[in-house]
Amino acid sequence: MAKPAIELDSFDLAILAILQKDNATPQRLVGEAVNLSAPAVQRRIRRLEEAGVIAANVAIVDPARIGQAITIFVEVEVVSETAELLDVAKREFSAAPEVQQCYYVTGEADFILIVIVPTMADYEALTRRLFFSNNNVKKFRTFVAMDRVKVGLTVPLTPSGAA
Amino acid sequence: MAKPAIELDSFDLAILAILQKDNATPQRLVGEAVNLSAPAVQRRIRRLEEAGVIAANVAIVDPARIGQAITIFVEVEVVSETAELLDVAKREFSAAPEVQQCYYVTGEADFILIVIVPTMADYEALTRRLFFSNNNVKKFRTFVAMDRVKVGLTVPLTPSGAA
DNA sequence: ATCCCTCATGAAACAAACTTGCGCGCATAG
DNA sequence: CTATGCGCGCAAGTTTGTTTCATGAGGGAT
Structure with missing residues (x-):
């Protein structure tokens, strides 16, 4: 590292x-x-x-111009939060190309995923593959994005710890 | 356009x-x-x-290396979903630099925000400014990210509508 | 206090990449 | 069959990125 x-x-x-x-x-x-x-x-x-401050240099592609991509949020709740089970989940979620972003969070959910799929059928297939076949997934809630109001990964520049 | x-x-x-x-x-x-x-x-x-297929060319900055940024998800529920009130909300949310991403979604919530702040105190200030002072915000739920398992805006390349 | 070492900067030379103009081939329409 | 438009590749010109080198500032040891 x-x-x-x-x-x-x-x-x-x-x-x-x-x-x-x-x-x-x-x-x-x-x-x-x-x-x-x-x-x-x-x-x-x-x-x-x-x-590692600059993690990557990338082109931002507008999903709406590529096919008709659908952005979906998923809150995932797991049964057991042991370290190894979490690692398994992290690896499985990360491995899916449809999963753009994956966060491990506190609160009423354990993971939050941001998924992009061409059609709802693809999302359904993804849920089968990722959630229903994983015994450690207790439940998940789906939010479908109707509008990408603001999209970016721009970090506000905080002058903390600098001269 | x-x-x-x-x-x-x-x-x-x-x-x-x-x-x-x-x-x-x-x-x-x-x-x-x-x-x-x-x-x-x-x-x-x-x-x-x-x-517009390529929306931007940007460097991805790791927030963890810039100060000690905290990533937070917020599910916002509004009272009324009239077009003009939604526009107001979209504009207010988008205007905040701490708000990295903002989506208008279906489901149990109306908006999902991804926020980056240096400290929890900053987040609290943001909630006051954005939510408590907005009468149209019914309630909001907060998820604090403990781990950014996967971060990206990479769109899966769907060969739909192409030769 | 002086010396030496380290480090970052700026100017210039160098190499690589991006950009443009040109002619060709292919597909389509007439 | 001919004409037209579109996109490609090649090659030259221009911009950009990269390296080299000498200079000056700051820190520590003698």
Whole structure:
């Protein structure tokens, strides 16, 4: 694993704020925006990537333009919360390509999944495969998204622990 | 607005699959992977961007490495589902920078929010601002994420509506 | 107090990638 | 059968990303 935390100064945060919105921004422009030279920006970006602060550089695809994808939320409740059973569930859920996001949470549910499927029939198939065939799944609740009001993974830049 | 849908062939889907994982992949490598020349890849990418299929190119930042961000799910139930009240809610929720994602859903809840905050105190402040001061919010349930098992916006590439 | 070591920066050179223009082949329509 | 439009590949030009190098600031030890 990478280091749990590295020092981030205001330059790093400014760079992250830009790349979070558009990582195709030329380093030259980034440098101008944060008052740093292009190579300096380059080194910082590499450091952030190696440290895991930048987890990935990806293109965001609009599901609505690809077939007619349906976004679904699932709250999953498990029977037993032993460490190994949780690991099993995490691995199974993560393995499904339809599962975009999976969180282990506190509260009335244990897992929250965000699923994208082309049709409801695909979702039904997924539930059979993921939930009904897993004895540790007590119950699950389904929420179908009618509107993606706001979608993003942009993290608010908190200057905590930085100079 | 862009066209609601454009034709996507297997080349486009293959390209999208790659860029969804890493949009820093050189077009030359993309071309090799899909058996196309670099300029052809380039033109297709541009078309996909203009059509809105590629909504954005962004760097994914791990919140855990930025301060100690907490991911929280909120199920919001509203009193009245008139169009204008929903619009108000959508706008208010979207305006909050802490709200990463907001969906309007069917089921036992009306909205599902994904929130990122540095501390629980910030979340409490957010609830006051967003929920308690909004008379149309009947109730809300909170789920705190203990583990981000899987995070992504990767859309499964469905060859529907393509050659 | 001085020296030395380490580290990050900026300027320039270098390499790689992106972008554009051109001609060709294929599919479709007339 | 011919004409037209679309998308491809090739090659050149341009921008961008990457490396190298010398300089200056900060820290610790003598």
